[in-house]
Amino acid sequence: MSEDQALDVTDLRVVIVDDHAMFRAGVNHEIGQHVKIVGEGEDVETAVKAILETEPDVVLLDVHLPGGGGAEVIKQVLPTKPDVKFLALSVSDAAQDVIGVIRAGARGYVTKSISSQELIEGMARVAAGDAVFSPRLAGFVLDAFSGAIDIAQVDEELDKLSAREREVMKLIARGYSYKEVAKELFISIKTVETHVSSVLRKLQLSNRHQLTKWATDRHLV
Structure with missing residues (x-):
């Protein structure tokens, strides 16, 4: 799907990747009636498999995963599926976590305190090609890539x-x-x-x- 193509949120195809089954179930419950959940993953291997099989518009990706972390998922997927967009969803707002997945190719990074509506809107924006960050992280990311922080x-x-x-x-x-x-x-x-x-x-x-x-x-x- 091209970045400038409008996307109806009800047609948004999403894969949820998190190593906690209860969290995946919670996200599915919160957003499943608004978007199409087409797959799930609990570690790098299952995440990559689900993404390659379903080719979603957006992957909700936890940063810390067994098998190499969220960045490793992105690195394995993007070379063959460059149209898949990744939105990191994590409890962590630590520098190495944010910068690691953004460098790998994620289009955004939000924390798990985000509301369901904000998350849905963020996924739609990422699918359309925008970059999405939690407000507290936006300035930090700009500082990091402008050289203000020696990453x-x-x-x-x-x-x-x-x-x-x-x-x-x-x-x-x-x-x-x-x-x-x-x-x-x-x-x-x-x-x-x-x-x-x-x-x-x-x-x-x-x-x-x-x-x-x-x-x-x-x-x-």
Whole structure:
């Protein structure tokens, strides 16, 4: 479908991709009577399969997925299905998540606090070729791509951290105690201490206060 072609929202064909079945069911319930839900995916493999089989107008795509994340889904689909549009729908508004999927080819990024009507309107706009962002993210995205934020540095330094170290880093930067981090991630306090030490060493920081400033400066928390 060409970008300048008008699209009746009731004809909008949508694939929902999220690793939580209850969330997919909730979205389906909220928007299913307004658009055509033609497929679902719970990880990279099932998402790519559903998209290639149904060729939807829009994919509602979670950022964090088993198998490589939302960006990996986009990278596998766009080379053969360039007309499929992706709208990231996530609880995260962290820099690396937003920039990662936009760089991969998503046409927009909204948070899960969005209303059903706003989501439907956003999907229609993305299908028509517009870029759609939650208001709080729009300015940040502009800053990132204008060079106001050194995204290359964010990516390079984050790449040094494992997925678990990133989780620990974000919670520590948000002010969580070691005990609270351990409870949140279902790991021991000793393991939290080990991860924090590793994060500080890799980022060449001395303490959690510097870590908080590092993460805040890069819009990671």
